[in-house]
Amino acid sequence: MTPSVSPGRMADAIRFLALDAIERAGDGHPGAPLGCAEIATALFTRHLVCNPADPEWPNRDRFVLSNGHGSMLLYALLHLSGYDGISIEAIRNFRELGSPCHGHPEYAPHLGIEATTGPLGQGIANAVGMAVAEARLAAEFGPDLVDHRTYALVGDGCLQEGVAHEVISLAGHLRLGKLVFLWDDNRITDDGGTELSISEDVRARFQAAQWQVIDADGHDVEAVSAALLLARQDPRPTLIACRTVIGRGLPRLEGQRGAHGGRVFAQDLAEARTARDWDHPAFTVPDDVLAAWREGAGARNRAAYESWRAARAALPPETREAFDRRHDARLPEGWQATLHALRDRLAGTAMASIEVSAEAVARLSEAMPELFSGAPDLEGPTKHKQALPAFTAENRGGRYLHYGIREHAMGAMMNGIVAHRGLIPVGATYLVFSDYMRPPLRMAALMELPVVTVYSHDSIGIGRNGPTHQPVEFLASLRAIPNMLVLRPADAVEAVECWEMALTNRHGPTSLICSRQALPALREGGGANRSARGAYVLADAQGGERRATIVATGSEVAVALAARKVLQAEGVPTAVVSMPSWEAFEAQDPEYRASVIPRGPVRVAVEAAIRQGWDRWIGEDGGFVGMTGFGASGPAEELFRHFGITPEAVAQAVRARLSPSAGH
Template sequence: MSGPATPSIERSDPDIQSMAHAIRFLAVDAIREAGEGHQGVPLGMAEIAATLFARHLKADPQNPLWPDRDRLVLSNGHGSMLLYALLHLAGYDEISLDQIKAFRKLGSLCAGHPEIEQHAGIEITTGLLGQGIACAVGMAVAEARLAAEFGSECVDHRTWAFVGDGCLQEGMGQEAISLAGHLRLGKLAFLWDDNRITDDGDTLLAISEDIPARFRAANWQVIEVDGHDIAALDAAMDQARQDPRPSLIACRTVIAKGIARLQGQRGGHSAPLTDADVADMRRDLGWNHPAFDIPRSVYDDYDTVMTRGRTEHALWKARLASDPGRAEFDRWHSFGLPSDWSNVLADLPHHFANAPGPKGTINASGAVCDALDQVLPELLVLCADLEAPTGHKRSRAGFGVQNRAGSYVHCGVREHLMGAMACGIAAHGGLRPINVTYLAFADYERAAMRMAALMKLPALFVFSHDSIGVGSNGPTHQPVETLAAYRAMPNMRVFRPADVTETAEAWQIALEHLKGPTMLALSRQDAPPVCPARSENLSRLGGYLLREPDEQRDITLIATGTEVALALQASETLKAEGINAAVVSLPCWELFEDQSADYRNAVLGQVPRIGIEAALRFGWDRYLRPEDAFVGMPGFGASAKAEVLFDHFGITDTAICNAARDLLQKH
């Protein structure tokens, strides 16, 4: 439970209806000024939003980054003016009237859809339907885990999500509902804008299910309420705060309420507004203030209600100051790494090589994750029903209703949700999300991973079964184009480590990298150690000479992942024939691109080159010239044992040697 309301709220009686109307008019004025935008949500949810801020949300606009603030997610992100209007009115200084007047213009904080700017009160980027509520589940999990660690004196806040019909039609919405109910995330509430209109028109065009029943089936509390009745909304939010289950407040609303021509209509969603619409709305609602002119009394009312949050913040600060866990709390919340944290990784390659068990790079990653459990307890591992084949649980306890301290979340077969949860957890702060599944399933969470990249969140996505090394599960389960598809994504670092050493190095780089997500593509099949023991993290270079020939280089073999071992074998064979092959390991293209052109040219060499990767050539032309060769996949894979497939598709040391001889003959 959040703390009790402070006396100040009793003293004055804010005019919540006017607070709501102020949202309405700021929204339509901004949309009219921009010439486009989505008025449906801010007009339909104005009372909901005003009531939430007036009575329930715990926030201190002067300290928007306060870790124990309630989190507010606008999952129906197209209604962004609702959020900007609210933030402005509530006193988030960065959302000035000038910013609002620049709604949807280049450089404005008030972008078409909310884009994460937490210093301004925008908690998370939304706009792709479903992502917001799935992120909200991640935030609520983070809160529960942190509360278990630091106690409710330091961590006790809620996550509120504004939700549209679209979010609840998206499959990931159901994944969110199902897991939130299962995990009994009682501090999570969805405020559903049940306006029965989508872009196409009446929701009945495409949906006729009983949505509240679906929530109830997933163990949510469901409260149905008139979304324009402030007292009823207030009571519903109270009820949500009392219940140990997550709550759906199903708010029956009228889309675009206030604009006579559009309200309750399909056009209410985002049809262009006219001057007459806005003038009529001023008349109908008795709002006698010019555009962008909000009466002082409304600002005062917002200021008054925000006193509750300011007071709570002050009390919290005092509690934290005397809390024995303060230093660790601060470290977690600044994503700081303890000094010497990476020492546990120093001997790991040696131990891993000598320990029993499978030796894929996914297993190496599991060993790293396990070694870090004690050193970095802020890691929160999420896995989509693949505990055994990915091996990242080990000593970790499961996070659940009975154990909020667990650091391993069984997400079920819900990859898309898991991807968005990672965004929500990272955006929440305090914890470092580590997602684990197969690389073939990366497509399921791609939209969420793109959000992590767009938001530059420090999330780590660990993928196993990264190639035809999957074996007999066949082409559905064999990524061949997935590496390229993610290398194409801005801000996403893609690592494909060659062995345990590079796997540990990739983890280190990923955890030190706070300005964007990282993904690891790891092997199911054994990856023999190829890197000599070394004290320097060479993976930081993205690519480096793993083996330099004693004599002048004739050819360069450039490989990633398990194919680095093949390249080394081939170089041995070629050496016996008098061909001097350099072997380059290229675990991370993005980091390699960050190096100087001179370094890159020196590594790749001005000699014939062969790219080697059990994947498609697409993208490799960055490093291969038309006259160079590629040893990899020609298309989708097949069902057979891994070793049969590598042979079948010609990804072998023999094939590399043949390609090398061919190239040098032509040269």
């Protein structure tokens, strides 16, 4: 610390960078940057362990701004701390196209931004995932390499969202003692006072979930700092309830509802400068204040950084390489061989694709220590735990997390685990429950995080559990998410190939859609990964030029093959295309696509789901055999007949489209 600069002035440096930028943009949220300036100053200049010159230092403390609308707080902090990427110019261009200072923070670890935040509740859930990753990696690599804390700044909005309680409950259960939430308790939401919508004793709620709770005056840097010290001395995760005044320092809006996202004008700035005795020009940080920030947020941690580097350098080469590989998210040698062996072993076996995926995870877990699996209370039906030891408060070396009945938490925590680096999370649940985790799935796609989610129970094929549990619109709704790779394998070989695709997909999430029911074996082992091209001719037309193409995915590929048999017998040369992935097929060159699904022959698709989007592949005149609404409760075979998803229906859809001249 530079004693000549008061903490109050250091906090005011945040305030005025934020106010200048928000006024200039004509848009933004002043409430949080102003209300949390002292909290952030306490954390960044006295506690947070980081190195602005090496933003991605693996052992840095993680800080997540969960109330992401307060983005200028983060940009101001990063600039003041010395992160080069957040220059004064970048801050001047806050919310302009091309500036790294986006409206809400966007994941950019090289700039010091640990997660994209804004949709409330996501950031704290990411932070819980990061804390899990830290605990797991510390157990594996030891405290010299991995020993850091995870902090999240959180507003009332984050805490009211349901996902918050899921992760609060789970973090307490897991005793994530290095996790700290700093609650901006300003008693104001966008609608007005929090008394409009909540009467809850938030402190008691956290205590019920086995957290330590500490109160602090959020505008007293010393008090917050003391609370942060206390947080270190308790084995439980800690909530620091910081009583604050929203928009503090902006006379017109301070403590008011309008401070949350209200417009800031030049007159406001003038009043604020007078009120806080801050007579520096816009976007200007006085030298002494900047020096104090650079000292507090940068130099303070030099020894810790150097000591970590020395520890890493002293590692045996193979351990160092293993650690670097994990941090760089490089896959280990031989992972593909593991899958190829599995493929060849399972070729010819009729199996549920969820069981194939479970086998893949089991084998990959042997070859890849970074695999970290879990399921929300569906260990049995997804079979994805098998022999993996559980990650618990007592066993940090575990490889499988019992998420409880908390899909949303799983999705958002997996994002945090990937963003932390070092582990590859795999989550397994039922396809219908993907709706519960849709916000984090979208965030994974936006952040380009390679999260793998495996879904079982993918259609009416589940039978008697009925329409609540039978997905019909989920393939369409997952395919709709930009940058989401959706895979639906047709048999055991394809399922293993899809796992290879999932791990190869390093710049976005993968949804692997599996059946509960057994799928017949359709492919032989060996050879190239045919699924990787998205679609391929599984059975070619025989006895003449192709007159029809039946395109299918997953369990309906067998239906397509049966229909082909009927049509071939009728003298109609018919090809069957298996199409495990629209996105991968879209990425192929047009010639390949045209060779697989040419436009001349009749085109019919079959998928036990709605048609939406299929016209892209079969044209508006193509036939579609699938679902038009929700499913029903009954035995699976009966349901396929009831909804008309049968070889005969497919054959008929083809026949109806053959030109009249075609004899049969």
